[in-house]
Amino acid sequence: MTDTTSLSTPTDFVAACRDAIGAAHVLTDAADTAAYLTDWRHRYTGTACAVLRPGTTDEVAALVRLAATHRVGLVPQGGNTGLAGGATPDTSGKTAVLSLTRLNRIRSLDVHNNTITVEAGVVLADVQARARDAGRLFPLSLAAEGSCTIGGNLATNAGGTGVLRYGNARELCLGLEVVTPQGEIWDGLRGLRKDNTGYDLRDLYIGAEGTLGIITAAVLKLHPQPAARLTSLAALASPQAALDLFALAERYSGPLLTAFELMSDFCLQLVGKHFSQLRYPFDGQHAQVVLIELSDSESEAHARSLFERMMEEALETGLVEDAVVAESLAQSRAFWDLREHIPLAQAEEGLNIKHDIGVPISRIGAFIEETDAAIAAAAPGARMVTFGHLGDGNLHYNVQTPEGGDPKAFLAQYQAALNRIVYDSVHRHGGSISAEHGLGQLKIDDAARYKSPVELTLMRAIKSALDPLSLMNPGKVLR
Missing domain, CATH: 3.30.465.10 (Uridine Diphospho-n-acetylenolpyruvylglucosamine Reductase; domain 3)
Known part of the structure; x- marks a missing residue:
């Protein structure tokens, strides 16, 4: 008996998909597919036999069955905003992008x-x-x-x-x-x-x-919905001081503490350089700034009272160098704009080496101190853009080209070595090389290096059991 799957071609698969969901939702022209084939950071560009846009779960299931019959890999994609290349196809042309944006109910x-x-x-x-x-x-x-x-x-x-x-x-x-x-x-x-x-x-x-x-x-x-939100900025001398302030904030605020975001001075310098409308909130420079937000189910007055008592203790003990509380929704939004414009300012400054890492909260200060020193020794003049969700141990620990340097040449010379320095340090401190962006194709080899053989074996066993044909997002997470 002939194995019909061995005679199948991508053209046969595409034709079957058109029958299943309608030709209008099977894209093959280069102009129509281009936006689906490159990731948000423009780091990866692949090819695909088609971009499929099902409109229902039943249509997704029909396309998956066709993919299994024709042995075509499927790359699921949503808004295509990922930072690790997880939603970008490879260059083989043997996969199809499965866009889920029409499942929008x-x-x-x-x-x-x-x-x-x-x-x-x-x-x-x-x-x-x-x-x-x-x-x-x-x-x-x-x-x-x-x-x-x-x-x-x-x-x-x-x-x-x-x-x-x-x-x-x-x-x-x-x-x-x-x-x-x-x-x-x-x-x-x-x-x-x-x-x-x-x-x-x-x-x-x-x-x-x-x-x-x-x-x-x-x-x-x-x-x-909380009855009130209170947003503030506090200036400190070091990441360790930020950790001490976090412990104090937890003691005073408990479950009201919603956000505790760390930003280094250089992060805010970059924001001010490229977005001059976003004003630095303090008169003098400070090594670290944290954004604190409380969400209160009672009232703004209750949240403000908690914050003022907490900050009074922090200022009296010298833990905090300065602080400012948002007096309006507009000012609260301005504080968050400072935090959220850091990645945009980095992009304006030029190419950089990004790391989305997680370490135990108690180790953040030691991690930054040790890893900063190692990077300075390996790549003199490199500028550290360190910010992130200190309250859950997730840092965006990024390296910017030295002032006046050639970003492309810097990345070509240093990226592999600096990645190793950072990831070795993360591993040494009991952390994770991906805190919230995923592995995608960006960190697939690094994950294999730092995960234990037992963990990798278990992961591969699950993959093999559920997806024996390896057609679900091939080349991502595991090789």
């Missing part, structure tokens, strides 16, 4: 259960807005929220600024709908806080970057 919102059920292609900001209209809060928040999608957020277990109080995307998800590599649909859209009936399949797919199956919908947790 909010299926239901349950105010009593505090849940919202949405499809994978719904933009994060739209979920936030729908929750807000219902008097609820969906607390996942990150810079790309106006274009990233829920499917991508879950596939990478996105973090953002609210992790300290509300957790990563995994903690905000109660249930999933997933299309398996065999084209079957698992309906796990259960809005339950307790469901102790076997293996937790939900957590298996979250953070898997589409390598085990395709998330098509999710039940997400909602929270009450």
Whole structure:
């Protein structure tokens, strides 16, 4: 008997896809597919036999079955805002991009259960807005929220600024709908806080970057809208002082503490250089600045009272050098703009070496001190752009070209060596080389270097069991 799959070609697959979802949603012309083939940072550009745009879960399942029949790999893609190349196809031309942006319906919102059920292609900001209209809060928040999608957020277990109080995307998800590599649909859209009936399949797919199956919908947790938010900036002498202030803030504020963001002086210098409308908030320069936000269910007066008592102690003990509290929503937004414009200022300054790393909170000060020194010795003049979510141990630990240097030449000469310095230091401090961006194709080899053989064997066993043909996002997370 002839094996028909061996006679199949990408052309046959594309023709079958047109029959399944309509020719208008199967893109093959270069002008139509270009935006889907390059990642947000323009670091990776691939090719694909087609870009497929299904509009329902059933259509996704039909396309997955066709991919299995024709042995075509599928690269799931949402808003294409990832930073590790996880949603970009390779250069073989033997894969297809599966864009989920047409799965953009909010299926239901349950105010009593505090849940919202949405499809994978719904933009994060739209979920936030729908929750807000219902008097609820969906607390996942990150810079790309106006274009990233829920499917991508879950596939990478996105973090953002609210992790300290509300957790990563995994903690905000109660249930999933997933299309398996065999084209079957698992309906796990259960809005339950307790469901102790076997293996937790939900957590298996979250953070898997589409390598085990395709998330098509999710039940997400909602929270009450806070009655008031208080945003402040505090200036300190060192990362260790920031850690001490964090401990103090936790003692005073407890669960009201929503954000605790660290920014080095050079970060804010870059923001001021490239975005002059964003004013440095203090009269003098300070080595470190932290952004603190409290979300209070009682009142702004209650939050302000807590903050003032906390800051009084911090100033009296010399822990904090200066502080300012936002007196309006506009000023609060201005404080957040300083934080959120750091990556944009880096891009304006030129090419740089980025690291999205996690270390135990207690080790942040030692990590920065030791790793800064090692980088200075290896690449004299390199400028450190260190910022991130100190409250959950996630640093964006980036290296900028020396002043006046050639960025391309600097990266060519130093990137591999500096990556090794940073990742070795992360490993030594018991951390992770990817805190919230995922592995994608960017860190696939580094992950193999730092994960134990036992862990890699377990991961490969799961991949082999669920996706034996290796058609789900090939070349990502695992080789």
